[in-house]
Amino acid sequence: MDFYTSVFELIDMRSFSNLWFWIALAIMWSTASHWVLGVPFDMVLRARRHGGQTEQDLEDLVRINTNRMLMIARVSGLWLLMLGCFVLTLLGLTGFLYGLEIAQALFLLGLPMSLVGLLSLSTARLIQQEDASGEHLRKRLSRHRLYVQMIGVASIFVTALWGMYQNLNHGALGG
Template sequence: MDWYRIVLETIDMRSFSNMWFWIALAVVWSTASHWVLGVPFDMVMRARRHGGQAERDLEDMVRINVNRILFITEEAGVWGVALASALLSMLAVSGFGYAIELSQALFLLAFPMSLVGLMSIGTAARIRDEGLSGEVLRRKLASHRFWVQVIGLISILVTALWGMAQNMSFTAL
């Protein structure tokens, strides 16, 4: 069992002192910020600069993803909310009630992403209901991206503060 001890010494199993957790946190928020409703934000910028075919491509891509998001929401919305609520509740109780650090870390990652998911559903519904296109669509996508970045910034700040507190209390023991 020497290899088991070596692996556990090499890979710190505590979440907030693990480099991989912080890399995952950065990747999650970077990806969420770049892919707005499943559309890469560089398409929005290209449509703004060049118009024409780039604009049509953006509108087609947004239409496809909006329809996909709303179809999934309409078909499995109740089950999705129930499953997500159960999972977030389980992570919150086991993490903060029973002091399991991995659950705390996963909750601090999943809860803000669930807010982004809800915001994406609302934005998708508004785009479809109002038939947004052109400049109005690009502004709506940019606004959505801005609020995703705000949620991400707050999430990273809260996670960093909580992680520092956990690491300081662990080293004090």
Template sequence: MHWYQTIFEFIDMRSFSNLWFWIALAVMWSMASHYVLGVPFDMLQRARKHGGQAQVDLEMMVQINVARLLHIAQVSGLWIAGIVGFMLSMLVGLGFIYGIEFAQAVFCLAAPMTLVGLISLRTARIIATTECNGETLDRRLNWHRKTVQAVGMLSLLATSMWGMWQNMQIGALG
């Protein structure tokens, strides 16, 4: 037996039984819930606790990120929507119709993050149109973070259930 066959037997290269997939999934959701509209959560906590310059810094950073998100949506939103729609449709076809496990795994990563992107865009539009600042901004960012965490929990549940199902199916066949 060759050394690469030994490695591939030791490290299962299928997506849902691969440790690296689960690490990437955990890191992705950890980062998504830590960065609220691109602003680190510790900055929000510091502004809430200390106020003053920390609150001014938070409001400026949120304003910059909101303007950035809205500009991207205005300039290339239609193209992004078309490309993301095509990619998700392709992943559904390859993964769930043709049974390619890698496409299923990428779909389990990409689809919920697409939803998070839409939620972020909606929150950015609300912040831009209502001139949120101070306590109102803190509540809006907190709501956004909790929504992203809820999407993450449901996504982790669905992905782990689907991954276990796939692993049991492969185990039953092999």
């Protein structure tokens, strides 16, 4: 028995039964929930508590990040949208039509994150249009974080159900 066979027998390389997939899923949603439009959420909380320079720093960082996101969307948004749709369609078809488990796993990671990306773009546009600052900006960022968390909970739930189905189905077929 060679080294690779030993490793593949020791570690199940299927996506939904692999511990690393679930760790990556948890880290991905934890990070998405913590970084709101590129701003760490603890900074929003500190600005609410202390105000002053902390709030000014928050407003500056949000302004920089929203301007950057909207500039990227204006310059190459259509190309990024086409590429994202192509990749998600490719993953969806190869995963669910042809039964490739890694493509299913990547699709279940990518689709909700693309929704978060679109939500972030919409929130950035609203912040810039309203010229939001102070309490209004903090409320907008908190609402955005809540929506990201709701998408994350739904995504984890659907992924867990599909993963359990795949693991039970794979176990029933005898591996």
